[in-house]
Amino acid sequence: MAKQVLAFRAHRHAVREGTLSRLGVVFMLLACTMAAAAQGAQADDPLAGEVTRFLQQTQQAARNSDYSGVFTYQQGAxxxxxxxxHVVDGTGERERLVILDGEPRExxxxNDTVQxxxxxxxxxxxxxxxxxxxxxVLLGEGHHLDDHYTLRLGKHPQRVAGHECVPAEILPQDNLRYGYRFCxxxxxxxxxxxxxxxDRGEVVNQIAFTSLQQGSEVQARELQSSWDMRGWRTVELPTKAVDVAGLGWRVALPPGFVHSTQISRPMKSGKPVMQMVLTDGLAAISVFxxxxxxAQESRLMPKGAARNGAMSIYGTRIGDHWLTAIGEVPADTLRQLVEHIEYVPPGGAPQ
Known part of the structure; x- marks a missing residue:
């Protein structure tokens, strides 16, 4: 259980020290790449349904406006x-995010370059x-969200971090995904x-501003890092696009999910790990x-499912490969996904 808790925390932590275990490398990569699913949400799409339009509006506000503040994320315990x-200027988007708890991280x-x-x-x-x-929160364009979610707007305003906000529920139409409450x-x-x-209506994770400034209240000087990085080592994490299907992997996607990213990265040992990112527009799943x-089995996650808050994980062996799926979806969604994955080596039978 301690290893599972560590893994869940590593999913949310941005980076880890250079001497990572195999598992640590996997989750470090996930933390730095899970959000790569987000690509070019378009506002005011005439073909979009009400769920998509609602989320596209919030996405455009997150990308195109100036704001600063402190937010708190709660996952399990x-x-x-x-x-x-976050500031938008003549060069595009500029953002600085500082983790305030635990090991200092920033x-x-x-725009699309993250340090x-x-x-x-x-x-x-x-x-x-x-x-x-x-x-x-929107991942991709989200054109098919209305096929799998329903929007319900609240009638009475709420107050969060000193700001009035309009509540909304985005409810799933099946048991493969979670629901959401937004303000x-x-x-x-x-x-x-x-x-x-x-599915029981219980909150399994939440994130909210505790202080918030918008517009002219935001100071661009706050974008400057508090660290003097002169003499620091800089490493650009290498990635290579891969065709998972072309390499022999047969993946039956859960309804509504699409491939967003398929990449391969070298681990510290030099061995590659492949990562598939799947998304339905709100939820994302990574399969490593x-x-x-x-000889290294003890360093892998235990086989089967585990959960911490909204984060589920499922690990299994397929032939000579180990698969780890993780995402903010019900554990049974990961189980169905992983158990229906097949590996067919060239000229061979499914494993």
Whole structure:
């Protein structure tokens, strides 16, 4: 159980020290790449349904407006606070995210380039892809969200972090995904609070601003890192696009989910790990595929399912490979996904 708790925490932590275990590498990659599912949400799409239009408005507010503040994320028994500054200027989007609890960590983003700062190691990890975070929640364009979710707007305003907001529920139409409760600023359309709800109506995680400034109240000087990075080591995390199907993997996607990202990365040992990111527009699942070595079995997650808050994980062996699926979906969704994955080596039979 301790290893599972550590893994769940690693999913939310941005980086880890250079001497990572195999499992640590996998979850570090997930933390830095899960949000790569987010690509170009379009506002005012005439073909979009009400769920999609609602989320596209909040996404555009998260990308196109100036705001700063502190938000708190609660997952299971753990809680973490972060400070965010987001400014749009003549060069595009600029953002600084500082983790306020535990090991110091900081993210600095300019458009699609993200620097993950690890002060304890005097290390900067660079990712070149879009990384939307709260208050942005839409992954991809979300054109088919209305096929799987229903929007229900609240009638009575609420108050969060000193701001009035309009409540909304986005309810799943099946048991493969969670529901959500949002509270949105009625003027700016910025998302102020988000809760994830399971099939019993219980809150399994939540994230909300505890302080918030918008517009002219935001100071661009807050984008400057508090760390002097002169002399720090800079590492650009290498990735290579892969065709999972072309490599012999047969993946039956859950209804409504599509492939967003398929990449391969080298681990510290030099061995590659493949990552598939699947999304339905709100929920995201990462599936990691790596070679299985019996001598290192103790360093892998236990076989089967585990859960912490909204985060589920499922691990299993397929032939000479180990698969780890993780995402904010019910554990049974991951089980169905992984158990229906087949590997067919060239000229061979399914494993």
């Amino acid at each position: 753990s809680m973490q606070s972060s400070r965010i500054v 993210f600095i983003r300019h 993950c700062l690890v002060p304890a190691k005097e290390l900067v990890l660079i990712e070149k892809h879009r990384m939307d975070r709260f208050p942005g 949105v600023d009625p003027e700016s359309k910025l998302l102020i609070k988000a809760q994830t709800i399971d 595929i790596e070679q299985f070595h019996p």
